[in-house]
Amino acid sequence: MEKIAVGMLGFGTVGAGVAQLLEEHKQELQHQVGADVFLKKALVRDLEKPRTGQVSLREDQLTLEADDVLGDPEIHTVIEVMGSVDQARKYITQALQQGKSVVTANKDLMALHGAELLKIAADNHCDLFYEASVAGGIPVLRGLTEGLASDRITKMMGIVNGTTNYVLTKMSQDDRPYQEVLLEAQELGFAESDPTADVEGLDAARKVAILANLGFSMNVELSDVTVEGITSITTDDLAYCRQMGYTLKLIGLAERKNGKVELAVQPMMLPNDHPLSSVQNEYNAVYIYGEAVGETMFYGPGAGALPTATAVVSDLVTSVRNMRLGVSGQHVGEPLNEKHIKPDNEVFSKYFLRLHVKDATGTFAALTSIFAEEDVSFERLVQWPVEGMVNTAEIVIITHTTSLDVYKRLQTALNSLDVVIDIKSSYRVEGGS
Secondary structure, eight states, X not given: OOEEEEEEEOOSHHHHHHHHHHHHTHHHHHHHHSSEEEEEEEEOSOTTSOXXXXXXXXXXXXXXXXXXXXXOTTEEEEEEOOOOSHHHHHHHHHHHHTTOEXXXXXXXHHHHHHHHHHHHHHHTTOOEEOGGGSSTTOOHHHIIIIITTTSOEEEEEEEOOHHHHHHHHHHHHHTOOHHHHHHHHHHHTSSOSSOHHHXXXXXXXXXXXXXXXXXXXXXOOGGGSEEOOSTTOOHHHHHHHHHTTEEEEEEEEEEEETTEEEEEEEEXXXXXXXXXXXXXXXXXXEEEEETTTEEEEEEEEOOOHHHHHHHHHHHHHHHHHHHHHTOXXXXXXXXXXXXXXXXXXXXXXXXXXXXEEEOSTTHHHHHXXXXXXXXXXXXXXXXXXXXXXXXXEEEXXXXXXXXXXXXXXXXXXXXXXXXXXXXXXXXXXXSOO
């Protein structure tokens, strides 16, 4: 049987998972591609480092020199699982320019330099696949490019970061504060020692950019995504959400209408009967709207060695098939649509507001006049006294649908009112009109 050599850049948790699948699923992979696919060489930082995992590589399979992978004429496909940006970009560029196809799990790289690298791949008749860069083992990118290829995608929204979903799930279920749950997530391995990229929404924003590029056939940049994280969410906010029939999730959103797109990552209140509301703990899900198919959802583990490795090896299978058929690089095309970002006056939603106000005559009239001036009505309005604070009331409002520019003006006006002590929280409300 024909043997096909594969090279790997990096050999951490995901790399070890890839090696395990190549060994343990050898028979299935041979059946899929009609050849024996094997790992010839893996670039590592330290040859002496102890490596745990189901598969141990031989000494001759490990190298400290990138050229042993990139310069080997027998290696036609390179798997990049290094996790960096600049170095990975350099190596992937070299591999593509030498006619080697590449499979990567690097979401940071693809969000920042994906368009550039895909062009290099096309120019050199190579494949560049990156299914594992979004939502781990969930085949959402392949679903967009193959399963829904005949449809016109209008909206994608999802939970694409397991760390933040775990934190919000535990805060809501156990009524525990953010910092306490985050520490637990770090101890369990669901959060990094520096969780900034996750909890501030940056990780999810990179994935939204990738989804929008594919789903809308448009060159979207990371800077086009509006980003807000979860660090200011309190157990009080989550309690109000439950009382009103909503679940608060960090949602990545990409929506297209009349040729313009909205791209955002932010905490959103979802009705409890929304499919994404039931996605708990570290799991991910992406909800996709198509003009023909209607609504569909991809759900599963968003991270982990073997789920992510499954996506990497699936891309490898496609790359090897293309190579054997002589069609490598032919799936990459120029974006179909020009990028047009929606202005604030074309972004519409309902909003949740929680205010601390002076509990005095005229407060309610002052508040309602601000909303009346902007022609924004209330869907829900509830008032409670604030425990431990004299002459202070808490008002919780859910507005009817309004534009983002109007809502920003409302917030500015509320902040300027003498009767408003503080805007405690504000969230977008998804669903209904």
